[in-house]
Amino acid sequence: MPSEKSVTFPKGSLFHQDTLKHLKFICILIACGLDLASVGAMIVLVTDIETRFNVSHTQSGWALTSYVITFAGFIAFFGRVGDIVGNGIMMCVFSVIFGIFSLLCAVVPNFIAFTVFRAFQGMAGAGIVPCAYALVNKMFQGPNLQRYFSILSSVISAMAGVGFIIGGAFGETALGYKSFFYFLFAASLATAAVICVLIGYPELLLNRHSYKEKFQRVYKLDVIGCLLFISGSILLVVGLTQGGESWNDPTAYVPLAVSIVLLIIFFMWNLGYAVVLKLIKPISTHKGYAYMESVNLLIPKNLMFSHNFIPVLLATFFLFCGFMVVMYVIANYSATVEGNSMIVASIKIIPMISGLVLANGTVAYKQDLFKPKNALVVGSFISILGGAFFVPIKYVDDNLFWKLFFMGGFFTGLGGAFFFCYMITMAIGDAPDQYKALAGGIVQTSGQFGNEVSLSIVISLLGNQTTDKADLRDRFQNASYIVITAATISTLVSLFLVKGPLESSGDEEKQLSECSESTTSSNSNPENQIETVMVICPDTRDKKEETVDQYLA
Template sequence: MTKDKKSFDIILLIILLSYFMILLDNSIIFTGTIKISQNLHLNQTELSWVTNAYSLTFGGFLLFGGRAGDIFGRKFIFQIGLFIFGLGSLLVSISQSATFIILSRAFQGIGSSFLAPTSLALLMDNYKGHARTKAVSYYGATAGIGASIGLVIGGFFASLLSWRYGFFINIPISIIMLILSQKYLAKSETNTGSIDYIGTITSLIGMIALVYSIDGESYRLISFIIAVISLAIFIYQEYICKNPMMPLHLFKNGERLGAYVARFLFLGAMLSFWFLTPQIMQTELHFTPLMAGIGFFPLTIVNFFVAMKVAKLTLRFGNGRLLAIGLSITLVGMLLVSFFSSHLGYFIGIAIPMVLLGIGQGLSLSPLTIAGIAHTEAEEAGAASDIVNTVHQIGGSVGLSIIIAITGLFSHNTYNIGMLIGTGFLFIALMFTIFLIIPSEKKSA
C-alpha cells in the first residue's frame, strides 16, 4: 500500500468517524429517555424537544455550514464544527434541568451542522466515478449504523453508569479527530462570495416555529403563522439572492426532488421508530435501557451487512429500483411492528419486523443520498449535499413531532398508532420513488 493510499484511507476514516459521531448522538438519547425523564423530570413533549432541539439546529444551520465551508474552507469549518460539537457534548453531560439540556442539545446541533455538510463535501472532493458511489454507500451505511449503534451505547451507559457518559465520550473523540484532521486533511480552497444571513435566520425561525406549532403547548397558531411567513421570506430570499444557500434550481431535477421528499418522509418514520420503540420495550416488556439497546441488534446487524452490498446491488438493479425495493421492505417491517402487543413479546412483535427494517434501511439510505446529489456539477456538490443533510434532520424532527402530537390525542395503543402513521409516511415516500425518481433516472440515463 502506497503512502498516498494510506493517506486516502485515513481521510475516509476521519470523514466517516466524524459523521458517525454526530449521528450517534442523534440516537444515543433514545435508549436513555426513561432515565433522562426521571432524572430531569421531563414530560413526553419536553423529552421530544431534547431530540428536536438537536435536529432543528442541526438542520437549520446545515445550509449555512455548507456555504461557510465553501467560503472559508471546508477543513477550517470542519474543525470549528468538531470544537463546537465537543463543547456541546460536555454541556449536555452536565445538564441539570429541562431548559439546560434542551439548549445544550441545540448548541451541539450547531456543531453537527458544520460537520455534516463539510464531511460529505470533503468525501466528494476526494472520490470520483465509481469510487465516489462506493464511498457514498459507506457514508449512507454510516448514517444507519450510527443511529442504530447509538441506541446500544445509550442503553449501556444508562443501565450500568449514567446516560451522561454517552455524551461525555464525544469529548476525547472530538479532540482526536481535530488532531487527525489537522495532520491529514489538506487545506481546502476558499471561494469568493457572501453568506446568506437572511436566509439562515428565516429558515431557522421557520423550521423551529413549524415544529413548535405541531407539538407546542401554547401559541401554536401564532407559531404556525410565524413559520409560514418566515419560510416564505426564506424561499423568496433564495430566489433573489446572488449566492443562495439553497439554489432553487436544484429542485427542478425530478430525481433530486423525489429524493428530498422521500428522505424527509423516510426519516420522519424511522426517527419516530427509534424514539418510541426503546420506550415501549422498557414500559411494556420491562427491558432495562441496555436490554433495549441490545434489542436493536437485529436491525443494526442486518443493516450493516446489507449496506455493505449496496454498491454492487446499485450496479445490478439501478439506484431508483433499489431504493423502491428498500422502501417496500421498510414499509412491511413498519406495518408489522404496528401490530405489537406485550402478548406477542419481543421476538415476534419487534425482532422479526426489525430484521425487515434493517434490510430496508440498509437498501434505502445510500440510494437516497445518491439520488439527492445526482447530476450536480462540481460547484453545486456542496449545496446539494447540504440539502440532503437538511432534509434528513428536519424530516426526522417534523415527522416525530407529528406522530407525538397525534398519538397524544389517544390514551391507548399510542405506539401502534404512531407506527401506522410511520407506515403511511413510507408509503408516500415509495410513491415518490416510483412515479418521480425512477422515471427521472431513466430520462437522464
C-alpha cells in the same frame, strides 16, 4: 488567476490527496457517527437527565429537542458556507467545537445551561454532516464513489440506532449521562486532530491565497434568505415538537404556522430574486443595485432544479418519517408495555441495525446491484413490508419481539439502507460541483423534518402513556399505520417522479447540455439570472475557484 492557487503536493507527501485516504474516510465516518449517536443516545438518556436535574418529563425532552432544532436549522446554511470556504476546514473546526460543547454538557450544573450547550452542539453537528458528504464525493470517483457512499449512509442511518444502545449502557453507569458526554468529548477531539492534520491543514495551504475572496463571498450570502430559512426551520421543529404534547397549545400551532409562512416566503424570495432585481433597478442607487446583484442565494436555482433533486427530497422526507417511527415504537413499546429496562429496549433495535449493515454491505460489494431509481423504489417497498409487521401488534400477547419486531425492524433497516445509499448518490452526485455540501445539507434537513413530523404525530397518538396496557397497544398499532403510509408515498414518488440518473455524476458535458437551455443576463452573479434571449454555458468562475479543493482527499 495567480499560480499559487494551482499548487499541489508531491505524490507520497503526507498531504497528497491519495495518502492515507482510507484513514481520512474512517475519521469522517467517526465524526458523523458521533454526531448521529448523540441524537439516539439522548432519547434513552432523557430519563436519567430528568432524575439528575430534577425536571419534569416535558422539560427533560428539551435535552434532545434543543439539539435537533439547531441541527435542522443550520445544516443547509453550513453546507453552503462549506462549499464556499472549504469543506475540510469546516469539518475540522466543527469537529473541535462539537467536542468542546460535549465537555460543557458533561460538567454544567443546571438544566438551562445544559440545554443551551446542547443547542450549540447541534449547530456543530450541522456543520459536520454536509461537509462529510462533499469530502467523500471528492475523495472517490467512479464505482468506488457508490461503495463509499454506501458505507457513509450505513453509518449515518445506523448510528442513531447504535446511539440507543450506547446511551442505554452509559445510563447504567454511576455518572449516567455525563459519562456519555465525556466519551463524546474524547472521541471528538481525537478524531478532529487527525482530520485537521490530514484534511484541514492541506486545504488551508492550498487555498491560503484565496481566503480573502472566499470570505467576501460568504459575506455576500443572501442575508434575508438565510434568516428566513433558518428561522422557518427552527420554528417548524419547535412547533412539531410541542405539538407532540398538545396541538391545542399556542406554543405548538403558533410556531408551526409562522414557520410555514416563513418557508413559503423563503422559496418565493429565492426563486423570484431575479424578478426582485428587475423591480428595484429603476429605483435603487448604482452601489445598492451592484450589491444586490452580487448576492449569493442560499439555495441557488441551478441546485434546486438540478437533476432529480426535488423528487429525491420528497421521497427522503417520507421514508425518514417511517424509519424513525419504527425505531421509536420498538424501543418505547418494550419499555412501557413490556416493562423492559431502557438498555434491553435499546438492544431490540439490533435487527434494524443488522438490516442496515447487510444492505449497505451488499451495495458496497456490488455497486451495480440496482439502478439508482430502482433502488429507491425497492427500498421504499421493503419498508412497507417492514411496517406491515407492526399492524397486528395488539393481537399478539407474548414473544412479540420474535414474532413481529424482529422481522419488522430488519425489513425496515434493509429497505432504508437500500434507499439511503442510492439517495445520497442521486442527490449529491448529480448536484452541480460547487454545491455538493449544500445538497447534502438540504437532504439531511428534509430527512430531519421527516423525523420531526413523524415523532410529533406518533407522540400525539400515544398521548399520556397510562398504565392501561390494552389502551397502549391500540395506540401503538395506530402508530404503525404511519410507517405504511409514509413508505407508500415514498414508493410512489420514487416510481413516478424520480428519473434515471445522469450518465456520470458530475459529467461536465451533461451538465453543460442541461444548462444550455436556460436563459441568462448581463448580471455579474450567475446565481441571480435576469432572463434575456441569450443562451450561455455554465459559469466557470466558481468552478475555477473551487478547483483547488479537488486536490484534497
